[in-house]
Amino acid sequence: xxxxxxxxxxxxxxxxxxxxxxxxxxxxxxxxxxxxxxxxxxxxxxxxxxxxxxxxxxxxxxxxxxxxxxxxxxxxxxxxxxxxxxxxxxxxxxxxxxxxxxxxxxxxxxxxxxxxxxxxxxxxxxxxxxxxxxxxxxxxxxxxxxxxxxxxxxxxxxxxxxxxxxxxxxxxxxxxxxxxxxxxxxxxxxxxxxxxxxxxxxxxxxxxxxxxxxxxxxxxxxxxxxxxxxxxxxxxxxxxxxxxxxxxxxxxxxxxxxxxxxxxxxxxxxxxxxxxxxxxxxxxxxxxxxxxxxxxxxxxxxxxxxxxxxxxxxxxxxxxxxxxxxxxxxxxxxxxxxxxxxxxxxx
Amino acid sequence: xxxxxxxxxxxxxxxxxxxxxxxxxxxxxxxxxxxxxxxxxxxxxxxxxxxxxxxxxxxxxxxxxxxxxxxxxxxxxxxxxxxxxxxxxxxxxxxxxxxxxxxxxxxxxxxxxxxxxxxxxxxxxxxxxxxxxxxxxxxxxxxxxxxxxxxxxxxxxxxxxxxxxxxxxxxxxxxxxxxxxxx
Numbered sequence: 073x074x075x076x077x078x079x080x081x082x083x084x085x086x087x088x089x090x091x092x093x094x095x096x097x098x099x100x101x102x103x104x105x106x107x108x109x110x111x112x113x114x115x116x117x118x119x120x121x122x123x124x125x126x127x128x129x130x131x132x133x134x135x136x137x138x139x140x141x142x143x144x145x146x147x148x149x150x151x152x153x154x155x156x157x158x159x160x161x162x163x164x165x166x167x168x169x170x171x172x173x174x175x176x177x178x179x180x181x182x183x184x185x186x187x188x189x190x191x192x193x194x195x196x197x198x199x200x201x202x203x204x205x206x207x208x209x210x211x212x213x214x215x216x217x218x219x220x221x222x223x224x225x226x227x228x229x230x231x232x233x234x235x236x237x238x239x240x241x242x243x244x245x246x247x248x249x250x251x252x253x254x255x256x257x258x259x260x261x262x263x264x265x266x267x268x269x270x271x272x273x274x275x276x277x278x279x280x281x282x283x284x285x286x287x288x289x290x291x292x293x294x295x296x297x298x299x300x301x302x303x304x305x306x307x308x309x310x311x312x313x314x315x316x317x318x319x320x321x322x323x324x325x326x327x328x329x330x331x332x333x334x335x336x337x338x339x340x341x342x343x344x345x346x347x348x349x350x351x352x353x354x355x356x357x358x359x360x361x362x363x364x365x366x367x368x369x370x371x372x373x374x375x376x377x378x379x380x381x382x383x384x385x386x387x388x389x390x391x392x393x394x395x396x397x398x399x400x401x402x403x404x405x406x407x408x409x410x411x412x413x414x415x416x417x418x419x
Numbered sequence: 420x421x422x423x424x425x426x427x428x429x430x431x432x433x434x435x436x437x438x439x440x441x442x443x444x445x446x447x448x449x450x451x452x453x454x455x456x457x458x459x460x461x462x463x464x465x466x467x468x469x470x471x472x473x474x475x476x477x478x479x480x481x482x483x484x485x486x487x488x489x490x491x492x493x494x495x496x497x498x499x500x501x502x503x504x505x506x507x508x509x510x511x512x513x514x515x516x517x518x519x520x521x522x523x524x525x526x527x528x529x530x531x532x533x534x535x536x537x538x539x540x541x542x543x544x545x546x547x548x549x550x551x552x553x554x555x556x557x558x559x560x561x562x563x564x565x566x567x568x569x570x571x572x573x574x575x576x577x578x579x580x581x582x583x584x585x586x587x588x589x590x591x592x593x594x595x596x597x598x599x600x601x602x
């Protein structure tokens with residue numbers, strides 16, 4: 073009887089699920105993006121940005137308010153980072169992000185991090201599992217080096233690959249976010265909610281310490297100088313000219329915003345295959361598709377809606393993440409990048 | 420006369436000197452807060468104050484730079500108020516003001532007695548000016564578009580304690596000079 077009782081206890085113990093392990097940030101191993109320099113070279117290139125770890129505090133309990141309430145704070149030409157995920161739209165004003173750089177958010181039960189680096193003009197979204205991302209206070213190629221609060225691994229935002237810590241060499245899962253204006257975002261997503269300035273921290277959200285995007289001034293001027301050393305340089309564009317960049321295992325490519333606006337659809341050959349970049353005139357951004365068969369994209373049949381672009385020959389093509397960046401930073405991370413500046417300069 | 424007593428007498432029995440030190444402390448303190456970013460534009464024209472984050476009073480943003488606890492709007496100005504940063508600003512302002520006022524007094528005493536005033540007394544304000552400038556140097560360099568801002572970023576916070584030490588040393592030097600002039 074006693075033996076049966078012990079067996080029962082053992083079985084019961086085996087059936088009770090162990091307390092859940094602390095979930096790490098979900099990763100892609102090996103990463104699906106090019107890593108142009110060695111991890112050691114990236115580590116050597118890391119610089120202090122001034123503030124300490126979490127000295128720029130991420131927003132970990134974000135609050136949102138309606139578009140009408142956000143109108144009191146935002147001008148239609150103010151920059152926002154937009155996210156549409158699982159049927160829900162959210163806008164993260166640049167004037168709040170510039171003080172926090174990371175928002176650890178959750179949409180419909182999906183934990184995500186919205187990240188923004190003012191020094192490189194880049195906004196990227198990442199799945200974060202149950203982990204939170206924070207600001208390390210360090211930079212590489214002027215770009216925000218994030219850390220995850222589970223393993224303390226360090227992730228340059230634009231690279232999306234850990235360069236130090238237990239997860240070194242692994243990539244983050246990216247989510248498409250949109251760098252656009254408040255007016256454009258509202259026009260596409262009228263039901264959007266916007267990040268509230270009630271962040272739990274006291275900041276002057278009416279002032280940007282680096283300059284302004286509306287109108288453009290200070291650090292954000294295309295011709296102005298970068299502040300920190302970079303791993304590769306190029307004079308082909310002004311340092312802070314905005315490019316739309318994307319990268320795949322095959323390599324990296326960037327198109328200038330004027331070229332994208334002019335041509336509406338750009339076909340690029342990269343790493344032995346083809347990609348189509350489609351201009352979204354409302355959001356003034358681009359959508360990138362892997363188009364290995366060079367299927368024709370019919371501009372007049374393209375439809376732009378909540379999910380982005382559809383129709384016009386994009387059916388069946390797989391989307392590739394893309395984001396806007398200052399040229400000097402894109403070149404520093406992806407020195408072998410293809411650069412497309414317009415039909416006359418087609419490579 | 421001991422240097423400390425000479426310093427005390429110079430300031431306590433000289434209302435004009437006290438006024439000058441106070442004015443410099445306020446002026447320099449305001450400038451320091453402006454340049455470090457605690458004080459800035461963007462006010463909506465109203466007068467209002469909220470203090471929603473007292474629990475962050477000891478949280479640092481970088482060495483010697485603390486989280487604000489309140490937001491004070493006065494006309495066009497917005498002050499993200501940190502008591503600790505404000506104490507640093509006024510403390511540095513007081514040290515700078517005392518240095519400059521004492522240097523001026525020493526020069527006057529020297530002239531009255533027919534001595535050759537030391538030019539170094541006028542350099543006594545340099546450390547504080549350096550500190551105030553250093554705190555904001557990266558911002559100024561950003562405005563000017565100079566890449567040097569990045570190189571300064573990591574050492575900037577440490578210029579504050581360095582400047583405090585230099586100011587205290589300078590004050591001690593001035594107090595000793597005043598004591599010897601009085602004896």
